Amino acid sequence: MTSEQMGRARAGAREVVVIGAGIGGLATAALLAREGHRVTLLEKRDEVGGRAGSWEQDGFRFDTGPSWYLMPEVIDHFFRLMGTSASQQLDLRKLDPGYRVVFEDGLDTVDVPADREAVTKLFESMEAGAGEQLSRYLDSAEDAYEMAKKRFLYSTFQSFTPFLRADVLRRLPRIGSLLLQSLHSFVAKRFRDPRIRQILGYPAVFLGSSPFDAPSMYHLMSHLDLDDGVLYPMGGFTTLIGAMRSVAVEAGVEIRNGADVVGIDTDARTPGRSPLDRRTATVRGVRYRTADQESSVPADLVISAADLHHTETTLLPGDLQTYPEKYWQKRVPGPSALLLYLGVQGALPQLEHHTLLFTTDWRENFGRIFGKESSVPSPASLYVCRPSATDPSVAPEGHENVFVLVPIPADVGIGRGGLERGGDARVEALADEVIGQISAWAGIPDLAERIVVRRSYGPQDFAEDLNAWRGTSLGPAHILRQSAFFRGSNRSAKVENLLYAGSSTVPGIGIPMCLISAELIVKRLRGDVSTGPLPEPVRE
Structure with missing residues (x-):
């Protein structure tokens, strides 16, 4: 522990519980432990990473979520706050071209190069x-x-x-x-x-x-993407998660996996003198369930990096909800997604590391996803990632690793996916259609026959695995009334010492934004109202 940490610890170390070990939760736990607090990180799944998870099958290793490495200086800044750097933790490669765009029916293909x-x-x-x-x-x-x-x-x-x-x-x-x-x-x-x-x-x-x-x-x-370019961490995004986990544990974070949080316990509190202080309770601890029992952990401070809708409407009683169900009825969710994890035999030179397929009727495509009467676009604009184009470690020799993301409406009724056609009928039918579309547009006529591993993932999976509001794959959409200070506070207005991190709160969606959300927790606790990043520690 540095002298700065020791000073802060002596000045008032707290018992901190962080809920959710996605990017936002891992970063929050790590930064608060480095501040000198005693931090317990609770994660209901067996691994950390949240949306940025990893899945392996028959020699293939798939990143289950984020696959674009953007805003590298923000990621590096997090590691520097932890006393290291991205270059020390990751092997980053710049992609050139940054990505390929295939327009409808394969009539035109554009490779977007890596420099301005x-x-x-x-x-x-x-x-x-x-x-x-x-x-x-x-x-x-x-x-x-x-x-x-x-x-x-x-x-x-x-x-x-x-x-x-x-x-x-x-x-x-x-x-x-x-x-x-x-x-x-x-x-x-x-x-x-x-x-x-x-x-x-x-x-x-x-x-x-x-x-x-x-x-x-x-x-x-x-x-x-056009000025800075697109990077890729060799080994996949699981290496980023692994590095974040390592610096968190090194800082003193205790991670408890398989710990499904079921409630935030509070004590009554006398509201402050300010009319703006409506907090009538203060946190006392967190209750969680494991495979065989329910336990609790005391806390002076709780940060929920879980889905904000789930935190507010499930983990708190109605009278302590800052963002109750009626608030969410007026919010706009981001899209959900159909995800496909495909292991393919043979080479796929028709696909770049990142390939985007765009429909001609652009407005109609997005109207189906975000319109009042939503439906799944057909054909759909979609994204294909082939990390094996850059990284041979993610697929067996002579095979390709293919990840597909199709933005679709945030509707859990579309269903859940599964392994080898084991998902709901509608999800698997959509998967077949998407595989056929990629085959036709990218000029891979035998794509379906060459698939040796197939897993699908749908809106219901996002809801069940990640407690995602309406099964959204990302979080609340970044429209004007849900951006910046309109996005909501990262502090509960009803419960003292309850704060929020992750994609549901400020500043928003994506790996860099979740890292910044963790930093905003530190700034709030320090009483720092500046608008720039925290100063990085001097490295000896």
């Missing part, structure tokens, strides 16, 4: 003048991204005073414009070619939204 100059030339070849327009677009994206990191992503929004800075005030008209128009409109004003519009609009899906609904502020996402 090459992307600019590509866009110019697709539309006269688009290269120069892209340069301006990416300059704007970089400015928006840097401003977001400096003033918004690392803010708990406890105070708005830090926003009254010259750099923010100077940009207010532009910020307002970016918030009040959709990403699709923003892109469409600058590019005519539908392929370019789709390439620049699709990152909205990473935010659990549609390009027709996501604010154009999120054009900053294009800076991440």
Whole structure:
């Protein structure tokens, strides 16, 4: 323990319980242990990682969730806060091309290169003048991204005073414009070619939204893949989870797997003098169930990195819920997903490490997923990951590892998946259709016959395994009224010393956002209302 940690521990170490060992929970537990607190991390599954899990079968090793390594500086920052670095923990490779896009019926295929100059030339070849327009677009994206990191992503929004800075005030008209128009409109004003519009609009899906609904502020996402490029950790994303677990345990975190939390226990509390202090209870501990018994662990501080809807509506009584069921009735979920884990015999050069398949009727595709009368798109825009293109360790020799993600409505009624066609009939029928689509569009006529391992995963699985609200694969969608300070607080308004981390709360969806959510817990406990990241410790 460093002298700084020892000082904090002496000043008031707490008994901390963190619920959920996904990215947000692991990071929160690790950072709080490094602060000098005694931390117990409870996870209902047998392994840590949450959505970023791992599954093995017959020599194939699949990442079960996230597969795009973006915002590398945020991931590195977490490790540096823990006294190490991403380069020490991971073997990162830059992908070139960053990804491939296959347009409907295989009529056109575009490989998106790994550096800005090459992307600019590509866009110019697709539309006269688009290269120069892209340069301006990416300059704007970089400015928006840097401003977001400096003033918004690392803010708990406890105070708005830090926003009254010259750099923010100077940009207010532009910020307002970016918030009040959709990403699709923003892109469409600058590019005519539908392929370019789709390439620049699709990152909205990473935010659990549609390009027709996501604010154009999120054009900053294009800076991440077109300027910075896409990385891959050799061994898969399980190596990131393993590294996070290691630094957490090294910092003193006790991880209890197979511990399904069933309730947050509280004591009555006299509300504070401030009319804004509505907290009538304080945390006392957490109850959890294992295979053979129910246990409890005392706590001075509880951080739930589990799904916020589950935490609020299941783990707390009605009178202590900050976000009760009526709140969620007005929220918009991100999409759910049909996931496929396929072990394929033989090579698949038709697919890159990352391949996107885009339908021609873009608006209709997203309308089916996010519309009031939702349904599964057919054909669907979808994503295919072939990590064996880069990493031979994820598949047996002479085979390919293929992960497929199809955004579909957040509807648990679609069903659950299973191994070797063991899922619900509707899910398996969708899986067959998707495999046929990839086969036809990418020019792999014998794809179905070459599959030797097949597992499907549906909305009901997300709900059962991850307690995901409405079976969403990501969390609440990043539309305007669910972004930044509109997304909700990471502190309970009813229960003292109950805080929230993970994709359901600020700043939002994705591995980097979940890491930042953990840092926001530390900032709140320190009373730090600054808008930037925590200073990294000096390394000897």
